[in-house]
Amino acid sequence: MIFNVNKNKISNKATLLISILSLTFTLTAYSKADEKRYKEIIVANGGCITGTVSFDGDIPPTKLLPINKDHEFCGKEPRPSPVLEIHQVNKGIKNVIVSIEDIFEGKHFDMSGIRPLLDQQRCTFIPHVLVITAGTTVDILNGDNLMHNVHSHCTKNSPFNEGTTYKQRLSKRFDFEETVKISCDVHKWMSAWIVVKENPYFALTDEEGRFTIEVVPPGTYKLQAWHESLGINTKEINLGPNEELKVNFSCNQK
C-alpha cells in the first residue's frame, strides 16, 4: 500500500525506526526511482566534512521587523529579522543547511524518540530553522499567553493551520522531503522553516557559520548549502576514507 504512511502513529522509539523503514519501503512501491531511496548500511572508513558558510561582501544592515499588534506580549520595539544573521567578526552565516543531496546509502540515523520542538516565545518561532528527516513528528508549542496560529505552507506534506493556545502542544508529522515555511497569520512578522530531508547527512550552521557532517562513506558528492534568502550553493566534493575534509562556502545576496 502506498498510502499507509500516515496510518502509523509513532509512540515510542522502536516504532519510529520501523515507520521510517516502512516509509522507505512504501515509497518504493510507486516510484520508478527505487534505487534512489536512502538505505542504511554500516559505514566503514567514514570521513567527515566541516567548514564555514560565510558572507561575501559588506555585511548588510540588519533588517528590522515592525511589531504592529499585541504589544502587550510581543513588545513594541521593532526587532531584528532572524532571516539573515551574519557574525560580525568572521561573517559566518547562521541557519544555513549544509547537506549532501545525492547520497543513497550511509549511516544509521537514530532520531528515534526525539521529537524536535518548535516553540513560540514572545511572538517569535524558536528555532527559526529546524531540520528533520522524513517521518519525524515535530511538537509545536505556544509559550505566549495569546493566540498564535501555526500555518504550514506545504505542497507534498499535508498542510495544516491550527490556532494554538497558551502552553499547548500540537504534534505534526512530516513524511516527504520538502522545505516548509511556517508562518503565523495573526502576527505577520513571525516565520520559521521546517526542512525535511531524506537522508541524515545534513548540518545546520551555528552563529559563526560552522558546520560538521560526520560518518560519510568515501565518495564523490554534491554538497549543498541552503539559506532561506540567499538561496542554494552547491559544491562537488571528493571524500577519501577517514578523511576530514574542509569545505567553505561563501554566499552573497543575488
Added chain:
Amino acid sequence: MAEKEEKKSYALLYLIMCVALIGVTIWAIWNETFTRRPWKQYQGRYSRLEEQYLKDKYIRLKEEFESPDVQAEYMEVKKHLDEAKSSLYSPNTKRYYEGLLTENRILEEKQLPPLMFDANAARSELLEQKYLYSVDHSEETLKKIHDLEETISKLENRIEATKNREEELGGRIAEVTSEVSKHAKQLGTFTEKMDKVQDAFVSVYQKHATIQTYQVYFEEMNEADRCMTCHLGINRTESVSTEQPYAIHPKREFYLGAHPPERFGCILCHNGQGRATASPEKAHGEVEYWLTPVLRGSEAHTSCIKCHPEESNLQGASVASKGKRLFKDLGCYGCHTTKGFEKYEAERIAPDLLELPHKVYAEWLPEWIRNTKGFRPDTRMPDFKFSADEAVAIAAYLWQNASTVPLPLKIKADEKGSVEEGKALFENIGCLACHKDGEKGSSYAPNLSRIGDKVRYDFLVNWLVDPKIIQAKTNMPNLRLTDEEGIHIATYLSALKGSELGVSAETVKELNNPQKAEEGKKLIDWYGCFGCHQISGTEGKGKIGVELSSIGSKPIGQFDFGINEKAILQKVGLRFVEENTFKARKAWIAEKLRDTWQFDVGRYKTHAEKLKMPYYNLSPDEIDALTVFLIGLTDEELPYRFWYTVSDKKRAIEEGRELVEKYNCTGCHQFTPDKITLVDNTKLVGVIKLKEEDNLYLQLWEENVPLEKKVGETIPVSFAQIKEHIPAEGGDIIPLIRSHFEEEGLLPEEANVFAPPRLYAEGKKVQPLWLFEFLLKPIGLRPWLKVRMPTYEMSSQEATKVAKFFSLIENEDYPYVDIEEIKKEYLEEKEKKFPDYLAKAKVLFEAKDVNCGSCHVQGSKTPEGDPSEWAPDLSLARVRLRPTWITKWLLDPQAIEPGTKMPRFFRTGELQDYFPGTPEEQATAIKDLLMNFSVMSSLGELAKTGF
C-alpha cells in the same frame, strides 16, 4: 403449302418453356429465400459467433472451476454435503424423516381431499337451500340452512387443522434436511454460471435464422426501422464480437440506456434507409439520390441536438455541441439567419464602430482592416483579404461617419502615469483573466499585446475607469478603478506596441476624403460589416448571407462546387454528388469553411457574383465541429414524443451556466476540482499541488474512505496509477496570480492565498439573496486580495439566474434560507443545555486563545495591524453565509479552502474554560453568535457595508 396444324410438333417449344418455367421457379424461390433476405446470413453468422463466444466462456469457466483452488473448495463443500446426507440417512434420523414424509403424504392425499369435497358439496347445497327459502319461506328450509352452516363451519375447522399440521410437518422436514439443502445450494453456486452458459448455448444452437425482420415502426412519421435485423448485438449487455454488424453499441449504457432502441430505433440518430433490408448499402442509404445516408461516429452527434436543443453542453455529443458553440461565438448568425439563434441577434458580437475617431489612431484603422490577423493573430475578426485601397475606403467611411455626439470622456488625461505601477495593477487586479498580454492570459477578450498601437491614451483611461458609459453593451466590466489607477494602467497599455504599422501620412489623409468614403460604403454594404458591428448609415439592413436553418436538407444540386468538384469529391471517395448526398454536402461545407473563396477560382465572375464570406482561419477540429453541427440543421422535425423535456431545474442551471460563460466567471474562479480515477478505480477529488517527474501531489477536497484519507490531506499519486484525469474547470488566472506573487518572493503556497476564491460548492456556502445583491453591487470582502471582483452591471434578472445556478447545482434551498438560529425556540432550547448561551459564545469568541477580532473586521470595529492582514467582516456572516457552512468551516477551514489563513481552533478537550463542550458544540455556538450578530452589535453597522 402450310403443314397441317395437327401434324406440327410443339415438343421443343414446350420443352423450352418447361425448362424456362422450372428455371424461373427455382430463381423465384432462391431470390425470395436468399437474395432478398441477406439478413438470414447475418443472423446465421451471429448465431455461430454467439455459439463460439459461449463455448469460449464455458471453457474459461470450466478451467476456472477445475483449477486446484476451486476444486479443493468444491470438494470441501461436497464432503460436507455427503456428510449431511449420510447423517440424514442414519437409521434413527431416517426413520424419523420417513415418518414425517409418510404422515405428510397421508394428510395431503388421503385426508384433505375428502374434507374439501364435503365442504364444497355442503356449500353448494347451502346455496340451493338459500334459494328455496326465498321462494317458500318455510321453517323447514330455514332449519336446513342452519344445519348446513354448522356442518360447513365444522368442516372448515377440520380443514384448517389439517393444513396447520401439514405446515408443521413441512417445517420439520425442512429442519431435518436443512444441512443437506444448504450444502447442495452452496455446491450449486460453483457450477451455476456454467449451467447458465450451457442453457444459453442450447437455446442459441436450436435457433435458426428466420425470414422475419425486426422492426420498430414510427407511426406518425410512417417510417419503419429494421436495422436491428442485422445489427443483432447492438443492445446486448455482453459483446459477442467486435465484427460488424454484430458489435455492441459504443458506450451502450450511456447512449442506449437513455434511448432504448425498441422505442427510438436507430434511424432517428443515424439516418439511413430504415425499411431497406436488401443490402447493407441500401439499408444504410448509401445509394444514389437517397437523401439521408447513414451518419457514422461523431457525425451522429448532430442528431442529439434535434431533441436536445436547449442544452449547450450535451454529454456524448461533444462534437456537435462544440460546433454549436463555435457557431454562436463566431457570430455566424450575424450574416446567416438561423433558427434557434434569434435570441442572440439583438446584441452584435463585435464592438460598435460609432466612436472610432475618438478611440483609435488614424494610421491603425486602414492597416487593421487590410490585415486583421497580421496585427493580432488570435483575433475573432475574420480576414476579408481586402486590398490596401479597399481597406482605406472602408476606413474612410467609418472615420467620417462616427457619431456626432461627443463621448463622455470625463477624466482629463493630459499626463501619463507610471508604467511600473500600471503593470503591477494590470497583472494582479485581474485583467489577465480575460485578456492576453503576449502569451500570458486568456483569449476570452481581445489580445492586448499591441493595444498601444491602436487605442488613444485618453480614450483608454476613460474606458478603463467606466467602460459602460462609453459602450453600454460591452462585456468589459467596471473594475471600480480610481482615476489614478486608470491612468497607470492606461500608461502601461499604451506602451504595449509592436512593429511599425507602415501607413503613410497620405493614406491617413485619405480617411477624410468623401469620395473614398462613398467607395467604402459600397464595400460595407456588400460585405455586410453591419452583421457584427454597429455602423451609422447601415441601420435596418438585412443579412447578407444565405439562411442556414435547413442547410442539412438543401438539395445537393444547389451546392456550387466550382471547377474543383471532382477533386473535392474524390477526397471523400465519391465520383459524383448524387452518389452519397450526405458525404457530398459534408465535404462542401468543410471545404467552404476551410477555403471560402475556392469555388470562384478559375471562373469568370463579376464583382457582384463573387463569394463574400471572409476567412476565419479555423483549425481542422473546428471545421469538423462546425460541419457536424451544420449538417444537422434540417427541416425534418421529429415527433414531440422523442424530445427531451428539460426540467425547470435543469433549465435554470443551463441559463445560469450560460451567464457564467458570458461573464467569463471561470477566468478567475475555479468551479470544479481535479478529478482523478486510478487504475484500481479509486476516485480522488482534490487540487493538484505539485507535479514531479513520476508523480503528483493531490490535496483532497473530498474524503476518501477506501484510502482512509480525510479532506485536506495530501497524497502522492504516481502517473502510472492514473487511469483518467478530468482537470479542474476555471481559475484560469490563478497560475498567473501565483507566479506574480512568487516573483515577489513568496512560496507557491503563500502565493495561493492571493488567488481569487474558488467557487467549488459555493451554493453550500452563501445565501442566494446575498449573492444576488453581491452580483449587482460587489464589495471587497477579502482585504488582502489584490485581484478585484468587477462590477458587471448585470440586470437583476441575470443576477437572479446566477444566484439560482449556484444554489441549484448544490441542491440547496433557493431563494429563502431558513435561519432557525435567530428564532426564540431554538435559542431557548440551547439555553437549557448551556445557560447564558450567547453570552458564553461571546466569551469564546473574544477569548484570547481564539480572539476572532484579532484578524476579522466586525462592522466598524477593525483589528490592529495593516488592513491587508485583516480577514472578512463578520458582521456580514448573518446575511451572507449559510449557517451549516459556518459550522463546517470553523471545524476545519483547510478542508474547505486549502491554504486558507483561517486556522482551526476547536479540538477535543480544549477551550473548556470559555465554553465547555465538544468541538462541534463550540463551533455551533460561534455560528449561532454570528447569526445573531447584528442583534448583538448594532444594525447600523451593516448599513455602512452596503446592506
